[in-house]
Amino acid sequence: MNTKADHQEHNIHITSGIILACLSGFSFALAGFVANALVDNGHPGVIVGFYEGLFGLALVLVVNFRQMRGKSKTPRKAWLWIALAAAGFAMAFGSFYTALSSIDYSVGSTILGAVPMVSYVVALFVLRGTEQITPRALLGATFVVAGVGIIGVAN
């Protein structure tokens, strides 16, 4: 009985994660529209990215101020992964916004369609024993990446 309830709870947890990922994708698409308008107006991509991050940091801290104050200390082990993630994201933002000065956004976003595949390869080593890449997951991700590639080439 407990196992069935646990399984149901597990599914609800994952479904809520899927809904959040969809909402997040919608937000990124809207942000892309605004970014395009700003870069088209002659603002350098790195400056847009810098101010976007600065305002974003302020917003995230304001929105989560109470929650962050009440949190217990983050263990040292987590900080290593946070530092690695931060280095990865910083490299990504810096190089992508710099790249936008020499390539079209449509070309860049098509290449970025391969991000899930990179995640899968890294997850194979880093998340071993925590997340499994099943053949079905790999097939699904391949269809998504192929679809993004087709749309990029068609555009």
Added chain:
Amino acid sequence: MELGIALTLLATLGWGAGDVFARKAMFNASPTTVLASIIGVSVVSLGTVAFFLEGPSAFRAIDIRFVGLVFIMAALTWVTGNLLYFHAMKRAGVIIAAPILGATPLIAISLAIAFGGERPSSWVLVGAASIILGILILLTDRNRVLR
């Protein structure tokens, strides 16, 4: 052009690996802590790149319209975009969340059709169908998150 593509490939590597490292960090830290740290480092590195590429005067060349639009962008990218994405990764795992986010071009096209009056070509429809099929396959495979 070649440099642009090389830099975008580097960005792909950074985002792909960064997602997994962030997921790993979230086993012991809250998504908010992880996200705030990532934004802080990103702002510093982007500021440094911008300083050397554009010069200090570029930071001052902004007007009220720019500030307003970037503020909206910041809310969409970091609060409703990345914050929700990090919570999604914590709940559904990076293996499910990353491909769903990879489908963002599909949402962008839907917006362009709905609000921009654009008509998609048949190849765009083929790409959209491929993305939808991929997501449907992912959605029916929910039991691989072990922790």
